[in-house]
Amino acid sequence: MNAGRADARIGFIAFNTFREAVRDRVLYNLIAFALLMSGAAILVGEISIDIERLVVVNLGLTAVSIFGVVIAIFIGIGLVSKEIDKRTLYTVLSRPVRRWEFVVGKFFGLTGTLVVNTLFMAIGVLLALLYTAHKFEKMDEWVLVALYFIVLQFFIVCALALFFSSFSTPLMSAVFTFALFIIGSLAEDLRGFARMSHGVGGMLATAIGYLVPNFSALNVISQVAHGDPVAGRLILYNTLYAVFYSAMVIAGAVLIFQHRNLK
Numbered sequence: 277m278n279a280g281r282a283d284a285r286i287g288f289i290a291f292n293t294f295r296e297a298v299r300d301r302v303l304y305n306l307i308a309f310a311l312l313m314s315g316a317a318i319l320v321g322e323i324s325i326d327i328e329r330l331v332v333v334n335l336g337l338t339a340v341s342i343f344g345v346v347i348a349i350f351i352g353i354g355l356v357s358k359e360i361d362k363r364t365l366y367t368v369l370s371r372p373v374r375r376w377e378f379v380v381g382k383f384f385g386l387t388g389t390l391v392v393n394t395l396f397m398a399i400g401v402l403l404a405l406l407y408t409a410h411k412f413e414k415m416d417e418w419v420l421v422a423l424y425f426i427v428l429q430f431f432i433v434c435a436l437a438l439f440f441s442s443f444s445t446p447l448m449s450a451v452f453t454f455a456l457f458i459i460g461s462l463a464e465d466l467r468g469f470a471r472m473s474h475g476v477g478g479m480l481a482t483a484i485g486y487l488v489p490n491f492s493a494l495n496v497i498s499q500v501a502h503g504d505p506v507a508g509r510l511i512l513y514n515t516l517y518a519v520f521y522s523a524m525v526i527a528g529a530v531l532i533f534q535h536r537n538l539k
Contacts, residue, residue, distance in 0.1 A: 285373050286381040293385025297351050298392075315404065328408045333419060333501040336401035340394060341426050341497070345457060348390055348430050352437025353449035355382045356533070376530040383438055383526055390430040398423050418500040421511065425494045428518035432489045433457060435525035442529045443536060459484070460491035489521055 316335065405419070406412065436456055440449035459466075466485035473481055494514055496506055 281372075282374075282377055285377045286384065289373070289378060289381025290383075290385035290388060293355065293382050294388045294392075297386065297389040315400075329405065329503075330501050332404050332408050333401075333422075334497060336404055337419070337422050337426065337497045337501070340397045340401060340423065341429065341495075343397070344390060344394055344426060344430050345433055347393060348386065348433040349437050349450055349453050349457075351389070352386055352434050353441045353446045353453065355386065355438060356441045357446050375534050379438065379442065379530045379533050380526065383434060383522075386434045386438070387431055390434065391427060394423065394427055394430065415500075415503040415505075418496075418503070418506055421506045422496050422500045424511075425496055425514055428514055429491055429494045431518050431522045432460075432491070432525070435522040435529070436489070439525045439529040439532075442533045456488055457491060460489040461495070462492065463488055463490040464492040490517065494518070 401423075402412075402419070405416065433453065437449060437453045440452045444452065463485055466481055466488075469481050469485075472478075493510075496510075499506065
């Protein structure tokens with residue numbers, strides 16, 4: 277019974293978060309930019325010789341990834357601070373809502389928003405690809421895998437933004453989240469550097485390489501743009517990795533928020 281009530285409370289918070297997020301003008305502006313980027317991919321593809329598909333897929337998916345990350349950061353960092361500033365958080369917590377339910381509900385609401393937005397941006401990319409090639413080919417199914425990996429990236433970014441917003445200011449939360457995204461995009465390079473290094477520097481590089489989110493493993497844009505398949509074991513690994521990493525970060529956010537003095 278209690279579990280059912282908790283699910284209902286989390287669902288209610290998630291729905292309200294989703295509704296508030298889609299009303300944000302910044303959200304629509306970023307989606308418009310992503311669609312314009314896909315349109316630019318068509319124009320660039322038109323002036324490219326025999327590489328139209330490569331250009332469209334590369335630019336289109338990169339646009340979805342970049343603008344989606346920006347949406348996740350700029351909305352995620354304000355999920356807690358806005359509630360505190362408007363003092364609506366105290367109203368929510370005065371009801372039979374636990375703090376962990378509030379954090380988890382916010383996370384699901386934000387990720388739901390990102391999934392819906394990614395769907396619309398993905399349609400723009402696929403239409404651009406169809407316009408360029410006039411038909412879909414079998415290798416285009418890997419574009420969907422790349423989009424799925426991009427969504428997994430968003431899950432981790434959302435978790436990080438919510439984690440930092442649970443104890444820091446919106447500005448610093450944005451800086452921390454963006455910095456981790458950049459470092460995580462170089463995680464494979466850091467691990468490669470660690471394998472070649474020795475001593476304290478090698479140990480430090482190894483620790484950083486495995487602690488930061490491995491966004492580089494989730495980036496297969498260039499691979500699918502060239503029509504190369506994605507291994508099934510990589511799809512499974514990335515799914516499990518993104519779910520586990522996001523869950524650990526959210527658990528950390530819950531732990532911090534549980535002990536935060538909100539007065």
